[in-house]
Amino acid sequence: MEVKTSLLDNMIGVGDMVLLEPLNEDSFIENLRKRFDHNEIYTYIGSVVISMNPYRSLSIFTPEKVEEYRNRNFYELSPHIYALADEAYRSLRDQDKDQCILITGESGAGKTEASKLVMSYVAAVCGRGQEVNKVKEQLLQSNPVLEAFGNAKTVRNDNSSRFGKYMDIEFDFKGDPLGGVISNYLLEKSRVCKQPRGERNFHIFYQLLSGASGDTLTKLKLDRDFSKYNYLSLDSATVNGLDDAASFRTVRNAMQIVGFMEDEVQLVLELVAAVLKLGNIEFKPESRVNGFDESRVKDKNDLKEMCELLGIEQSVLERAFSYRTVEAKMEKVSTTLNVAQAYYARDALAKNLYSRLFSWLVTRINESIKAQAKTRHKVMGVLDIYGFEIFEDNSFEQFIINYCNEKLQQIFIELTLREEQEEYVREGIEWTNIEYFNNAIICDLIENNQNGILAMLDEECLRPGTVTDDTFLDKLNTICAEHQHFESRLSKNSKFLTDHSLPHSCFRIQHYAGKVLYRVEGFVDKNNDLLYRDLSQAMYKATHSLMRQLFPEGNPAKVNLKRPLTAGFQFKASVGGLMRNLQTKNPNYIRCIKPNDKKAAHIFTDSLVCHQVRYLGLMENVRVRRAGYAFRQPYEPCLERYKMLCKQTWPHWRGPARDGVEVLLTDCSVPAEEFAYGRSKIFIRNPRTLFTLEERRRACLEDLATLIQKIYRGWKCRTHFLLLKKSQVVVAAWYRRYAQQKKYEKIKSATLVMQSFTRGWKARKILRQLKYEKRCKEAVTTIAAYWHGTQVRREYRKFFRANAGKKIYCFIIQRIMQKYFLGLKTTVPSMSPIDNTWSAQPYSFLEGAHTELRRIFHLWRCKKHRGQFTEEKKAVYEEKLEASEIFKNKKALYPSSVSQPFKGDYLEIHKNPKYQKLNSAVEEKVLLADVVNKINRANGKGSPRLFLLTKNNFVLADQKTGQVKASVPLPDLTSVSVSTQSDGFFALKLKEGSASAAKGDFLLNSEHLIEIITKLHRTWTTAADKDQINIDISDEFLVQFKQDKVCVKFIQGGPKNGTSAACKRKNNRLLEVSVPSSP
Ligand SMILES: Nc1ncnc2c1ncn2[C@@H]1O[C@H](COP(=O)(O)OP(=O)(O)OP(=O)(O)O)[C@@H](O)[C@H]1O
């Protein structure tokens, strides 16, 4: 819901002066001061906005503020310039009424700033789009350009407008801006040549010199130093808070946005430079023969530079400063100029040049911003004219400026009253006339065509004969003497004869805004605004295109002998035009007030404000506004605002608003003379009535607030209570549930315990019962079994005895065997074949099996052991086995041989070169080679022989020579004889009749007897393919030595016989071998 607000809300003082009570000057000023102190710089008088210059930036011009005031009614929010701009824009857009915004006030009161605020507000709220934005931007950017060329620092204002400006902004039917037209009024051109103390020339001169690049200045033949230029005052060349260099950049940028071409800007700057140069041209007198002085240019350098800049022939300009040609009818007369006249001509040229340049700029801007479409436009005019001025020394310019302000004041009075009157008529309310000061009389004093000051000035200027400012004053003294607003020392009016504040060369006018003393000096000249034709012709001859345009009258082809129109006449005409224009539009007023003369923030000088309030006629304005009725308001908002004061209208009135207001006012007992009913508005005569209503409203609002508070509090408490109650119910429910749950769980667990106990008790009881029953059953079964057993046994006793023993025996045997085998499994000895351990025999009846198992186990592990043997090892073991079979327990030598490995070739016959011959003699592979002793039968001594065994033979050879002594084929061997003792003697017996046997048998002795005999036995067995060689082991055997058989007998000798056996011949038939007894 949109909240309806009003100007009356949160007011500081009163927002609308119409409501001021009591209404007098003091309360008026006090209200302004109060508001000013609270940063409320705007106050209304009805629809007129009073604006106080804050002299500092306030945060009330933000885009948010624009949005706040957009499309809001005028009195809805606190007073603001935006409210006025919005009202004007909306009536233009929605009601198709052309508007004008008249901004008045004295110099420095904030008119120009106000006009910019209005323009920026309108730009912000009107339509958008690329084209529209461009137009807006151009309109806004025209301000910096015109301000640079038309504003200057004065003692009253650092940015004082020195020209009048009226800008028409044109809109289409939608309210989108189409373009604009600017009109300018009389630039204060005297400032170009001379500035009062503490003031400056136009900003552009300082901006150009401070902000232009060195390059530009060189092109313009200028120097950055202000002091080099006579036209620039030095005492306030720089102004606090003004950055001329930055402003120059802004101006150039603005010119570009507005649409100036680069070369146009250059042309403009050249003319500005030319004005500065012109000021530096000085003259000196040169005596002529006729006794008169003729002026000559003193230093031609500046003249030369200026001519170069503008493309003017130097001599032409030089001549124009020395001579003046007067043309009358067909005659041309040339007169010389003295120095004073030359200076006058120079200054006239500078002023004309600058003011024409300024007008050209306005025309050029207009060209850019003019509306393109030729459709019907709605227009909003913004008037920002120079303010009313009172200086120490007031001249023609101030006269003109103040005249303009006088006219504006008049139009203000007229329109305000007319508007007021019209409203009363519109609303059907009776109108009573109000006394107010009408300044028409002053306007008449100035502008009256017969005897007005301007008319007389013109008359004086046009009059032939000697015309001076004094003759003009005389004329005034004669004609205006009786006028009540004209004062002069020499007038016929005797009351000023002794007024010493009024010098003789001055006249004084009582303007609406105060008395102003004008010095007549220069009035005639300034009004004539004379520029010698020679100069304008010289300017026209320039090659500078803009210069030519500015001085069209210099064209010799269009010589106009008529006197140019006077400045006063032109101004009067243009002001007249402006007034006519304004009267066709709906006016909106902004009355600017300057709070102090120091250009400072926060200072409110009562006397100054009071003076402005007086001359602006603000009190009259309020009075006029209040003449009939102080306050008026449409019925709807009025009813909306005060409806709470009456029971019938509160809270809703269902009927026409007017009836509602009637009921309301009757109910409030407002006296009938205090109000009147218009067609759409209620008119309240006295502010006091309004304030009474407001007061009652405030009280009522307080009551209502209390009521609302009460109801709200009640509602809040109730809601809170209900919420608490609801919560309590919920909490209680939850708690109960929780408690019940807990209780239930307890009961449940107790029940379970009890149940389990009971069940346990019952179960135990049943178990006991069952056990008992089971035992009974078991007992019964046992008894029955026993009984049956007894029965059966009784019955089967006879069969049982016959077979039971065998069965029991088998069973027992089976059990014993089982136990035996299981026991044997755990006591099985290791896998080593030489491990003789074996478990003890448990039962004697198992002896056979036990022994057999031991044998089988042993065989099995031997087989396993053998299985691990290599072929070589196997052969060795086979040989050892064979040796064991032959000699074990038969010969005492055997045990000692068991541990000796059978080496075979002890001689290493193949490697040893000693046996090379022998080796070659024995063709077969040698199985054994050793040194043996061959026992000689004759003495029983042994001689060493080499003994070789091959597959088919054994060979005896000489140990030294290796010569084979005997080679016996194995088949010729019949038997071998050895003793039972530990000696190494053995006899190789040969087959009788064989070739080998010719020398008889061999009796040999060897350390390796066991090995030799074993190998011989093996080889012989394979070679002879016989069963076995006959090995005779006995301590006495016969040996055939050639023909004789000799008995070899072995005897056990004592240890004294040494360690080895010794053989001795006992006789022909006996050889005795003594074998040492074993230890
Ligand atoms: N609304 C404002 N906010 C802040 N400063 C302001 C405002 N209005 C005016 N000023 C200050 O006051 C100075 C003078 O204002 P402005 O130039 O508008 O006066 P003026 O009425 O146009 O004077 P003149 O008649 O000499 O042209 C401005 O330069 C600015 O510093």
Ligand SMILES: [Mg+2]
């Ligand atoms: Mg201004």
